[in-house]
Amino acid sequence: MDFLIDYILIPMVKIGVVFGVISLVVAYLTLLERKVIAFIQVRLGPMRVGPHGLLQPIADGLKLMLKEDIVPAGADRLIFTMAPIMTLIPAFIVFAVIPFGPDFELFGRQVGFFITDLNIGVLYVLAISSIGILGVILGGWASNSKYPLLGALRSAAQMVSYEVALGFSIIGVLLLAGTLSLVEIVEAQRDAGVWYVFLQPVGFVLFFICGVAETNRAPFDLPEAESELVAGFHTEYSGFRFSLFFLAEYASMIVISSMAVTLFWGGWLRPFPGIGALGFLDYIPPFVWFALKVLVFLYLYLWFRASWPRYRYDQLMSLGWRILMPIAIANVIVTAALALALRR
Amino acid sequence: MTETRGKSFDMSTDEQTLFDANEVTVSMGPQHPSTHGVLQVRLKLDGEKVMDAECVIGYLHRGVEKLGENQTYGQFVPTLDRMDYIAAVSNCLGYCEAIEKMLEVEAPPRAQYVRVILTELNRISSHLLWLGTHALDIGAMTVFLYCFREREEILKIFENYCGARLTTHVFRIGGLQYELYDGFEDEVRAFVKGFPEKVDEYETLLTENRIWLGRTRDVGVLNKQDAIDMGVTGPCLRASGVEWDIRKSNPYAAYAEFDFDVPTGEHGDTYDRYLVRIEEMRQSNRIVSQAVEKIPGGPIRAKVGKIIKPPVGDVYHSIEAPKGELGYYVVSDGSTQPYRVRVRPPSYVNLQALRQMVIGHMVADVVAVIGTLDIVLGEIDR
Amino acid sequence: MKVVRPEAMSILKKIFLVDLIKGLLLTFSYQRPSANYTEQYPKVRPKVSERFRGAPRLNNDPVTGETLCIACNLCALACPEYCIEVGWERTEEGKKALTTFTFDLSRCMFCGLCEDACPTPCLELTQDFELALYGRKDMKWDRQKLEEGNQPIVYTR
Numbered sequence: 054m055d056f057l058i059d060y061i062l063i064p065m066v067k068i069g070v071v072f073g074v075i076s077l078v079v080a081y082l083t084l085l086e087r088k089v090i091a092f093i094q095v096r097l098g099p100m101r102v103g104p105h106g107l108l109q110p111i112a113d114g115l116k117l118m119l120k121e122d123i124v125p126a127g128a129d130r131l132i133f134t135m136a137p138i139m140t141l142i143p144a145f146i147v148f149a150v151i152p153f154g155p156d157f158e159l160f161g162r163q164v165g166f167f168i169t170d171l172n173i174g175v176l177y178v179l180a181i182s183s184i185g186i187l188g189v190i191l192g193g194w195a196s197n198s199k200y201p202l203l204g205a206l207r208s209a210a211q212m213v214s215y216e217v218a219l220g221f222s223i224i225g226v227l228l229l230a231g232t233l234s235l236v237e238i239v240e241a242q243r244d245a246g247v248w249y250v251f252l253q254p255v256g257f258v259l260f261f262i263c264g265v266a267e268t269n270r271a272p273f274d275l276p277e278a279e280s281e282l283v284a285g286f287h288t289e290y291s292g293f294r295f296s297l298f299f300l301a302e303y304a305s306m307i308v309i310s311s312m313a314v315t316l317f318w319g320g321w322l323r324p325f326p327g328i329g330a331l332g333f334l335d336y337i338p339p340f341v342w343f344a345l346k347v348l349v350f351l352y353l354y355l356w357f358r359a360s361w362p363r364y365r366y367d368q369l370m371s372l373g374w375r376i377l378m379p380i381a382i383a384n385v386i387v388t389a390a391l392a393l394a395l396r397r
Numbered sequence: 398m399t400e401t402r403g404k405s406f407d408m409s410t411d412e413q414t415l416f417d418a419n420e421v422t423v424s425m426g427p428q429h430p431s432t433h434g435v436l437q438v439r440l441k442l443d444g445e446k447v448m449d450a451e452c453v454i455g456y457l458h459r460g461v462e463k464l465g466e467n468q469t470y471g472q473f474v475p476t477l478d479r480m481d482y483i484a485a486v487s488n489c490l491g492y493c494e495a496i497e498k499m500l501e502v503e504a505p506p507r508a509q510y511v512r513v514i515l516t517e518l519n520r521i522s523s524h525l526l527w528l529g530t531h532a533l534d535i536g537a538m539t540v541f542l543y544c545f546r547e548r549e550e551i552l553k554i555f556e557n558y559c560g561a562r563l564t565t566h567v568f569r570i571g572g573l574q575y576e577l578y579d580g581f582e583d584e585v586r587a588f589v590k591g592f593p594e595k596v597d598e599y600e601t602l603l604t605e606n607r608i609w610l611g612r613t614r615d616v617g618v619l620n621k622q623d624a625i626d627m628g629v630t631g632p633c634l635r636a637s638g639v640e641w642d643i644r645k646s647n648p649y650a651a652y653a654e655f656d657f658d659v660p661t662g663e664h665g666d667t668y669d670r671y672l673v674r675i676e677e678m679r680q681s682n683r684i685v686s687q688a689v690e691k692i693p694g695g696p697i698r699a700k701v702g703k704i705i706k707p708p709v710g711d712v713y714h715s716i717e718a719p720k721g722e723l724g725y726y727v728v729s730d731g732s733t734q735p736y737r738v739r740v741r742p743p744s745y746v747n748l749q750a751l752r753q754m755v756i757g758h759m760v761a762d763v764v765a766v767i768g769t770l771d772i773v774l775g776e777i778d779r
Numbered sequence: 780m781k782v783v784r785p786e787a788m789s790i791l792k793k794i795f796l797v798d799l800i801k802g803l804l805l806t807f808s809y810q811r812p813s814a815n816y817t818e819q820y821p822k823v824r825p826k827v828s829e830r831f832r833g834a835p836r837l838n839n840d841p842v843t844g845e846t847l848c849i850a851c852n853l854c855a856l857a858c859p860e861y862c863i864e865v866g867w868e869r870t871e872e873g874k875k876a877l878t879t880f881t882f883d884l885s886r887c888m889f890c891g892l893c894e895d896a897c898p899t900p901c902l903e904l905t906q907d908f909e910l911a912l913y914g915r916k917d918m919k920w921d922r923q924k925l926e927e928g929n930q931p932i933v934y935t936r
Contacts, residue, residue: 468859471857471892472857472858472859472892473859474890475859475888475890475892476859476888479888539806539809543809546816549816553828556827556828556830556831557828557829557830558830559830559891560828560830560831560832560891560904561831561832561889561891564888564889564890566890566891574895575830578829578830598805601801601802601805602802602805602806603802604785605785605788605798605801606798606799606802607788607793607798607799608799636782658780659780660780660781660782661780661781661782662781662782663781663782663784668784669782669784672782672783672784673782676780676782
């Protein structure tokens with residue numbers, strides 16, 4: 054009975070809640086992007102559908118679902134359908150390991166505020182996000198057209214290159230925390246009394262830059278920009294399949310933001326967890342802190358998109374390999390040296 | 398350069414497989430978000446590098462010059478607005494001055510000052526649109542909206558003066574049609590006062606931005622001799638190092654009375670053209686601020702009579718339009734309709750330079766170079 | 780004058796992304812609602828200027844109610860697109876009286892030459908710009924439509 058509840062019922066409920074909440078956030082992130090970018094551009098954004106455009110994601114979703122289903126001639130139907138699913142699912146299942154808050158009591162049981170606590174959490178996240186790249190390549194291949202294929206290959210090459218630097222930038226945090234589990238990394242930050250961003254500022258900046266490049270967002274969004282010759286891997290996609298790609302992009306934005314918050318900005322911890330004098334901040338529940346921090350990072354994504362031009366492809370790749378990678382490696386070496394020196 | 402001229406390539410007979418290591422011919426077709434109109438550029442690509450580029454124009458040809466032969470001199474003026482629809486005031490000015498030259502009539506000083514003010518405001522508005530679309534192509538979306546907000550102010554002034562925002566039909570042969578409305582000077586002064594800080598804002602967003610520098614520096618270089626050889630005029634010529642501005646060399650319409658500088662660049666790349674046009678906006682602002690203080694009184698139109706019949710002969714008159722040297726060659730046979738009106742559009746001549754500027758660069762740079770040439774298809778195709 | 784290229788960025792500025800952050804701060808400052816520049820049409824109708832060249836109208840004498848048009852045909856001669864047709868007949872006094880007046884709105888480019896040519900205040904281009912119609916045949920406006928003016932359906936939501 055205990056086994057049934059602990060291992061089947063409670064996880065199912067958690068999965069349902071997380072999936073529902075993340076889907077809602079992804080849908081309203083599309084609206085938030087349009088509104089934020091509109092305000093930066095001194096205009097108003099969607100205003101007609103619902104009050105101040107609040108029903109816009111529903112209208113968009115309905116429209117995309119009801120559109121005509123077009124599959125290009127000669128395209129591999131099965132892979133054409135599977136590719137967006139292969140991009141979307143990894144973006145969602147990463148949320149299985151992210152802690153949204155501390156453990157809490159529920160009907161006498163100790164329940165963790167996460168779906169599962171893998172002891173290789175960070176490795177799991179990196180591995181699963183790499184599967185998403187496969188979906189991009191297959192999407193381009195299955196379209197049976199020159200330009201989506203070239204766009205998909207460029208997009209995939211970009212994602213893979215920045216994944217390397219991303220991995221290196223996380224190593225500093227792992228050295229400080231001593232564990233790969235995300236739950237324990239947050240607890241290590243609580244025990245250290247300070248968020249890791251203050252100990253690893255270079256690592257954080259690198260992580261975020263690589264994260265933005267990983268999700269193909271501005272200023273690294275040349276493969277899918279409209280003014281480019283090749284409209285990217287999702288040229289031939291329309292209707293529901295396009296909406297899946299679209300949602301996958303926003304879901305991976307939330308993934309990178311959540312990872313940045315968990316690894317560097319203390320997860321669900323309040324600011325300055327070590328200083329007791331700020332105890333009044335404890336009145337705000339921890340998952341609200343988590344949500345606020347993730348929102349800040351999502352806002353940064355939108356802010357970057359609205360403000361900066363985009364890099365050309367060769368400049369993008371050169372930035373990833375020739376500038377960010379050496380800095381990441383140097384960060385690892387310096388962190389390791391300092392950690393060793395200070396431990397003695 | 399001469400050995401590659403004159404070769405055209407036919408896409409239908411090119412045989413290529415998907416992974417052919419040789420050249421791929423790609424048509425950056427007439428419908429494209431960044432070709433600023435219906436321009437087709439046929440690119441021969443080797444991977445990502447452009448080996449050759451051929452422009453195909455004519456998708457917007459409307460027979461404007463032929464229409465001129467069947468309309469009277471006065472009736473032809475609004476048709477000319479539709480050529481360079483972004484900077485319609487310059488088109489009007491060039492033609493009216495050409496006909497005035499043929500009739501040997503001079504517009505009164507009040508008309509000349511107002512002509513200068515409106516033409517310089519028009520120059521600012523054209524450059525603002527250029528900046529917005531160029532930045533948008535390269536990815537900076539916000540600059541587009543900010544530029545259009547400023548442009549809205551200028552278009553309001555045009556609308557208040559002559560009744561239309563874009564296809565203004567603002568001058569007539571001999572001077573102006575409408576007297577200035579109350580509040581013209583105040584509105585222009587308010588605009589002129591607030592504009593320099595707006596230009597500073599665009600510069601904050603773009604000029605020192607490393608991404609912008611990476612996309613525009615050393616891209617699309619046009620050296621001095623090639624620019625002169627090809628007949629390129631306007632900011633593209635000035636950015637290559639040639640100090641040539643018709644407002645200074647052959648002054649027309651009261652420009653000789655104002656104090657302004659002509660910015661020139663050095664390297665002839667996209668970044669220099671950007672800097673030149675930004676500075677031109679500031680200088681235009683300077684001209685307008687000087688002109689609006691001392692508009693003379695007097696009549697607004699010279700006596701040309703209701704029916705305009707120039708003597709037999711021809712005239713060529715050119716002005717400095719925002720995009721370059723806009724020239725009008727009008728042949729008259731003594732009747733009320735011109736025998737031939739030939740327009741020398743600046744964008745048409747500047748477009749020749751595209752090929753040379755793009756060879757050796759990547760596909761993403763083609764978009765930047767088309768943007769920096771500041772072409773308007775309405776003018777190229779007429 | 781030579782345009783001045785900004786000098787190369789110092790190492791410190793490069794590392795701390797100063798140029799990028801300056802751009803970010805500028806765009807951030809524009810989010811204030813007072814900077815918003817949108818007019819929400821059709822709830823808020825734009826105010827066009829007095830001299831706006833919109834839909835044409837034939838004016839009547841406010842006292843007698845008769846048309847002010849003297850059928851001089853100058854507007855038809857002035858139009859570059861030949862969209863005006865003036866029909867007239869001779870009255871008993873020998874004066875010209877207007878019978879029909881056709882204005883083809885689909886050919887009109889709203890240049891205002893007809894308004895300039897009219898010697899009386901009869902032909903006027905009004906401030907009406909909402910001229911969308913469902914068919915081409917509705918675009919040939921006869922005298923009655925020109926005198927009444929276009930009455931579009933006003934949507935306020």
